[in-house]
Amino acid sequence: MSIHSTHPFPTSEDPVRRLRGRLGGAVALVASGARDERVGLTVSSLMVAGGEPAFVLFLLDPDSSLGETLEVGSRAVVQLLAWQHRGLADAFAGTSPAPGGPFRTGSFADSAWGPRLVDATAWASVTVSTLREVGWSLEVAATIDAIEIGSDEEALLHRRGRWSRPRE
Numbered sequence: 643m644s645i646h647s648t649h650p651f652p653t654s655e656d657p658v659r660r661l662r663g664r665l666g667g668a669v670a671l672v673a674s675g676a677r678d679e680r681v682g683l684t685v686s687s688l689m690v691a692g693g694e695p696a697f698v699l700f701l702l703d704p705d706s707s708l709g710e711t712l713e714v715g716s717r718a719v720v721q722l723l724a725w726q727h728r729g730l731a732d733a734f735a736g737t738s739p740a741p742g743g744p745f746r747t748g749s750f751a752d753s754a755w756g757p758r759l760v761d762a763t764a765w766a767s768v769t770v771s772t773l774r775e776v777g778w779s780l781e782v783a784a785t786i787d788a789i790e791i792g793s794d795e796e797a798l799l800h801r802r803g804r805w806s807r808p809r810e
Contacts, residue, residue, distance in 0.1 A: 662687070669731055669798040669805070672700065672708060674718040674756040680745055682757065683708040684735040686800040687779070688720070695785040698768055704780040712770050712782060717755040720784075721765035723798040728805045730759075731798060755787070763792030 673682035688700035698720050702709040712718065723731055730747045733740035740747055750757040755767040768784035775781070799806045 663802045665801075667800065668794075669723045669727075669800050670700070671721050671723055671727075671731070671734055671759060671762075672702075672718055673721070673750075673758070674708065674711060674716055676752055676756070680750075680757050681707040681711050682734050682744060684723075684731045685720075690786075697771070697783055697785055698766055699781065699783050701776070701779040701781055704775065704778075709780045712773065712780075714770055714773060716770045717787075718768050718770065718784065719753060719756045719758045719765055720768055721759050721762035722794065723759075724761075724763065724794075725796040725798050725805075725807055726761075727759070727798055731800075731805070764794060765790055 667686050667688070670685045670688055671682055672685050673680065675681050683702060683706050685700050685702065688698060691697040691699060700720070702712075704710070727748070729738065730744070732738035733744040733747045745757065749760040751760050752758075753767065755769075758765055766786045767788040768786055770782055770784045772783045773780060794808075797808050799808060
């Protein structure tokens, strides 16, 4: 990765990209694997579908290490990030340097589903059900196996290329 003085995602005239940027939403870290095989990616294109079973759906760059690693039956942890995690979010998005790798930017505990950020207050342990290409993205549908919900007073949001806090 090289460091440039320009923004890695400059303002685009692409109307689809501009619309997606205006949608905004909570920022999650999706992580999978163990020890030297860990991979993760910052994700803000996600939603939850209730039901039996419940699902989390998210979009990934298919060329990302996470996109290249996940397959049907893979397990992962989808953890919501807080305002304090914006540097970690940049590292996992590949927009800031992470000497030693992005997993060194936080404290992670190993689980049967993958690495979980110790100070994340909300997360879901998931198993990948389906993968399909949608446009330029990889759509991942994963069943929710376990879920933990805590405070979200300092949630990290992403809108129009910027981190923000929720307004009340």
